[in-house]
Amino acid sequence: MSYLEVKDLKVHFPIKGGIFGGTVDHIKAVDGVSISLEKGKTYGLVGESGSGKSTTGRAIIGLNKITSGKVIFDGVDITNIKRTKSEATKNIQMIFQDPYSSLNPKKRVVDIVSEPLRNFENLSRKEERKRVQELLELVGLSPESILKYPHEFSGGQRQRIGIARAIALKPKLIIADEPVSALDVSVQAQVLNFMKEIQKELDLTYLFISHDLGVIKHMCDDIGIMYKGRYVEEGTADDIFSNPQHIYTKRLVAAIPDIDPNKRDEKRKFREEVKTEYDQSYNDYFDAEGLAYKLQPVSDTHLVALPEKG
Amino acid sequence: MADKLLEIKDLTTSFRIKDDYHAAVDNLSLTVNKNEVLAIVGESGCGKSALAFSIMGLHTRAKIEGDILFKDKNIAKMSSSELNKVRGKDIGMIFQDPLTSLNPLMQIEEQIGETLLLHNKDMSKTARQERVLDLLKKVGIPRAEYVMNQFPHELSGGMRQRVIIAMAIANKPELLIADEPTTALDVTIQSQILDLINKLKDEMDSGIVLITHDLGVVAEMADRVAVMYAGQIVEVADVKTLFAKPLHPYTRSLLNSVPNSDKEQDKLHVIQGIVPSLQNLPREGCRFSARIPWVDESAHEKHPELREVDPGHLVRCTCYKHFSFPDETKEEQHVLS
Numbered sequence: 001m002s003y004l005e006v007k008d009l010k011v012h013f014p015i016k017g018g019i020f021g022g023t024v025d026h027i028k029a030v031d032g033v034s035i036s037l038e039k040g041k042t043y044g045l046v047g048e049s050g051s052g053k054s055t056t057g058r059a060i061i062g063l064n065k066i067t068s069g070k071v072i073f074d075g076v077d078i079t080n081i082k083r084t085k086s087e088a089t090k091n092i093q094m095i096f097q098d099p100y101s102s103l104n105p106k107k108r109v110v111d112i113v114s115e116p117l118r119n120f121e122n123l124s125r126k127e128e129r130k131r132v133q134e135l136l137e138l139v140g141l142s143p144e145s146i147l148k149y150p151h152e153f154s155g156g157q158r159q160r161i162g163i164a165r166a167i168a169l170k171p172k173l174i175i176a177d178e179p180v181s182a183l184d185v186s187v188q189a190q191v192l193n194f195m196k197e198i199q200k201e202l203d204l205t206y207l208f209i210s211h212d213l214g215v216i217k218h219m220c221d222d223i224g225i226m227y228k229g230r231y232v233e234e235g236t237a238d239d240i241f242s243n244p245q246h247i248y249t250k251r252l253v254a255a256i257p258d259i260d261p262n263k264r265d266e267k268r269k270f271r272e273e274v275k276t277e278y279d280q281s282y283n284d285y286f287d288a289e290g291l292a293y294k295l296q297p298v299s300d301t302h303l304v305a306l307p308e309k310g
Numbered sequence: 311m312a313d314k315l316l317e318i319k320d321l322t323t324s325f326r327i328k329d330d331y332h333a334a335v336d337n338l339s340l341t342v343n344k345n346e347v348l349a350i351v352g353e354s355g356c357g358k359s360a361l362a363f364s365i366m367g368l369h370t371r372a373k374i375e376g377d378i379l380f381k382d383k384n385i386a387k388m389s390s391s392e393l394n395k396v397r398g399k400d401i402g403m404i405f406q407d408p409l410t411s412l413n414p415l416m417q418i419e420e421q422i423g424e425t426l427l428l429h430n431k432d433m434s435k436t437a438r439q440e441r442v443l444d445l446l447k448k449v450g451i452p453r454a455e456y457v458m459n460q461f462p463h464e465l466s467g468g469m470r471q472r473v474i475i476a477m478a479i480a481n482k483p484e485l486l487i488a489d490e491p492t493t494a495l496d497v498t499i500q501s502q503i504l505d506l507i508n509k510l511k512d513e514m515d516s517g518i519v520l521i522t523h524d525l526g527v528v529a530e531m532a533d534r535v536a537v538m539y540a541g542q543i544v545e546v547a548d549v550k551t552l553f554a555k556p557l558h559p560y561t562r563s564l565l566n567s568v569p570n571s572d573k574e575q576d577k578l579h580v581i582q583g584i585v586p587s588l589q590n591l592p593r594e595g596c597r598f599s600a601r602i603p604w605v606d607e608s609a610h611e612k613h614p615e616l617r618e619v620d621p622g623h624l625v626r627c628t629c630y631k632h633f634s635f636p637d638e639t640k641e642e643q644h645v646l647s
Contacts, residue, residue: 048496049467154584184353184523189567189578196576211496214526218569218578255501257526259570261549264530271501 002036003205004060004173009033009069011052011059029055031229031291032069035207037173037222042199042206044220044237046213046252052229053209057175060207061092073173090120093166097178099158103150109136109161110146116168135164139194156187160194167198175207180215192219213256217241222301225249230292232285235302245304247285248292251278313344315517316365316485321376321386323357323364325588331373332588334360336541338376339616342485342517347508349520349532349549351564355585357541358521359406362489365519366403367393380485399429402478406490408470412462418446418473419458425480445476449506468499475503479510486510487519492527504531525568529553534622537561540586540597543616547623557625559605559633560598566635579635596627604636605629 010033012026030052037043047053058064060071062081071079078088093116096102103112113132117123123131133143139160150158159179166174179195180188192215198204210216216223217237224234225248233246244250254274258267284307287293292305318340324331334357342348350358363369365378367385378386385396397403405411413421422442426433433441439458446454449472462470471491478486488507492500504527511518520531528535528549535552537545537560545558556562566579583601586592592600596610614627 048498156584185525185564186353186567186581187584189569190580192569193577193580213497214569251498255497257497257501257504257524257530259526259529259553259565259568261529261532261553267530268505271505 003039003074004035004037004207005070005072006033006035006056006060007070007072009035009056009059009071010067011055011064012067028229029064030059033224033226033229033231035224037205037207039172039205040199040203041221042208042219044216044223045207045209045226046211046216046223047226048211050228051226053211053226054177056226057094057177057207057209061094061175062089063094090169091172093169093171093174095159095162095166095174095176095179098182099155099162100182102162103158105150108147108149109141112150112161113146113164113168116165120169131168132164135168136161138167138198139164154187155183156190159183159187159191163191163194163198167202167204170202171204173205173207175209177209178211179208181210181212188215195219213241213252225252228291230305231295231303232292232305233303234295235299239299239302243302245298245302246292246306247274247278247281250274314341315344315381316340316342316519317377317379318365319377319379321361321364321374321378323360323369324373324375326371326373327589332591334372334541334588335364338541338543340536340543340546342519344484344517345511345515346533347511347518347520347531349522349528349535350538351522351525351528351535352538353523353564353585355587356538358523358538359489360541361538362403362487362519362521365487366397366401395429398425398483399481400483401485401487402481402483404471404474404478404486404488404491406493408467408474409462411474412470414462417459417461418442418465421462422446422473422477422480425477429481441480442476445480446473448479448510449473449476450502451476468495468503471495471499471503472506475506475510479514482514482516484514484516485519486516487521489521490523491520493522493524500527507531525565537564540591542597542626543624544598544626545624546616551620551623557619557623557630558598558627559602559630562633562635563602596629598627599629602629602633605633609633 009030011030012028014023015025015027017024033056035043045053045056055064059066066080070077073088081088110132113135114128117128117131132146136143136146141157141160180191183191199206208219220237222236223240225232227248233249240249241253244253251274254271293307294305295303296306297303318338321335321338322333323335324333352358364374374386376386377384385393419442422445423438426438426441442458443454446457451457451469451472492503522528532549534548536543539560545561556565563579563581567581569578581601595612596614599610609629609632611627616624616626618624
């Protein structure tokens, strides 16, 4: 039994229109996604902007309403639960993309980090402050910084405050939505290292959402690739990067810039080839609406969206 | 000898904070040749964009000293009306954020047409329309006839960036300044845009200044690379040398902090500390020294200068000779202390 099980998740947003403002159609932001995630592992969700990867993450934690499907966490059904004082809310936390806008500029660090504690645990002011100081130490910020405001910190430090808030209640699963996209490479390295460290220390499970394949490869054990709300391929990091099967994945992997300038021409030629293949075989891999087919297993760990007969 | 297109000599751009001027670009010299991509790399806050804006004369309140010679004309000393004849015509710029750099109330045709109109007063309306259509097709926008009459908000991020590029190349500039042209874009679109810029370079024989913090993009695009830290160039080399044999500690740290797909590594290198803010910039000695505290002070120069170590390979300060990465355990101590 896997730790987090998402079964055929669908999130549809209504399009309002017509004279009476009724629902005329739906946007299928997430259309039948299934994920199963083992404890202590990192699962990467990849896709271009608009592919529905963030919506998937937000639906799991309960920030988007689930249209149909099931989310089972540690054996308990948490589909569309209310995010008030339930066990599941405590155990699943989120790290947001932008460290500049996800912290309230009017609050001090101590208030930001202790907010989840105040919601769930009855602590005296003294105990609360002690916990916050411990948390800040854990994320590598000095305990004196608890009375500072977010603008007094650099981007990397702010993202760590966000992480401190996320781990305050000792969660078991963290959904990280593009946690390093807004950061410089040097700061990015800092945050990624740190996330790996606390994963070991606190036995965390990550759902890591990103569009940066370099980061995904560095962090994740298993990877799912999304396109227009559906999965096109799922497998271990090795499956995806060494043996991509779906034409969309191939194109995505080919588009990663290579850090070796000597391979530049080779890479460009390869990319051209993949592009030609993509254009030629587009109809074999996508249905009439331009959506991916259902996933078919090609090996024990590796699933690819292919038409039924193929 | 390659054809010099742009020569920057001792450029200092300073901003006034309270009563003092602080240099964001400090005594910087650089050349860009024809048919060459020069990449400028560094963390945010290093002065990359301040440099680009200085070249284009877009700073309104900064104090700019030094010379910027574009085809032997000093554009740093030009009045804004003189500059307007050069900007958008001989020098084009691609801005970082495609959403905020387009006018939301103007249709695409009008936006691109505007640059054409400004520099070719006698171009007829139909000729202009044709040229806009031509440009949109050139940058790979599908259904260009339709897109011409759309507004920016109707287009996706990638499409908007293409419109920006179409605007920048409308008058076939000899120099193109691209400030983080693909940072806001997805990888597949990024590779398309980069290919496009490359194709345009070959077609028009222009020089390109590519400003980015993405080392993958640098490896893919650049001919020469200038690494910038705290307003200064710390290392210049051709792209192959820079990736194969980086010298300056900053360059090496940057290269080491990128997740490398070929190398199995559990931990990424972290550059300690942050880029100092403008007011706190050390004005003396090696500016990077604060972020490599384990290197002995005697290794740094008092007044570090950019010196040629190999033909075409320049490095600032002597500290590179004594630099090595601390081993993991030591690094841990640094983080904790």
